[in-house]
Amino acid sequence: MTGTLEAPVTLPLDVVRNAVFDSNATVQERFRTEFPAEIERAVVGITAAHRALDLFRFRLQGSNQMATIDLFFHTAVNSVLCSVHHLVSGYPIAAGNMMRHYTESVAMALLCLDSSTGVLDAFSRDRKNYPVHDAPTKLRKKSVRRVLEAKLAFDADAWETVLEIAEIYSQLSHASGLSLGYQLMVDTDDMMIIGSEYDPAKTEPYRADLVRRASAAESLTHLIGVTTTILPKREAA
DSSP states (O other): OOOOOOOOOSSOHHHHHHHHTOOOHHHHHHHHHHOHHHHHHHHHHHHHHHHHHHHHHHHBOOOHHHHHHHHHHHHHHHHHHHHHHHHHTTOHHHHHHHHHHHHHHHHHHHHTTOGGGSHHHHHHHOTTTOOGGGHHHHTTSHHHHHHHHHHHOOOHHHHHHHHHHHHHHHHTTTTOHHHHHTTBOTTSSSOBOOSSOOOGGGHHHHHHHHHHHHHHHHHHHHHHHHHHHHSOBOOOO
16 A cells, blocks of 8 residues: 655744744854954944934934935934844845835935925925835936035946945845845755855855945945035024
8 A cells, every 4th residue: 555645844833933033143143253344344334324313413403304314314324234134144135125225215315405306395295105216216317416416526426336236236125036046055955045044155245245234334424424514504502
């Protein structure tokens, strides 16, 4: 008598439960050991960016414009922080998606700096439906670039580099070939990743990702500082 064959259970209930509540400490230790300098640079950069935001809030006069830019800057800082956390916890796809938030937030903050762009008014009228995802490419418009070049020496070439990097993050927001690659342990045969993981074959991509996030935080610190010098100041007590 031949028994009925059944497919093996490859993801038991307890494994799923552990993945949902995993502290990811093992993966984080791998990252901490492999990339101490890169992680510290990112931590220092994020701290400096938030300090610049503290000064922005302390020195500037309250207004709808200031509050809107403040929120976008906060989102940018927090997005880099969460992205680094996701990355060193073994979730590179989630980490990439947070950097897409960073790019859009920085673009919106820039577009709200001058009323002539019309973005602040349009966003204020309909925050729920405003197409924030279009903000990064709006900065390619010649009229917008002229305004920002005069206001804060906006570097159009540097922004093109930002957009090139953003395209990588955009791919990680979809089930692209790039994101599918992050579902596999590259240095093994036929092993798919469930939950958090550190793949030794991706050491250099991990390093590059950490450096990009540190650079993003450092650039944000500079931008917040420059913006603080442009907007109306709080009256002295």
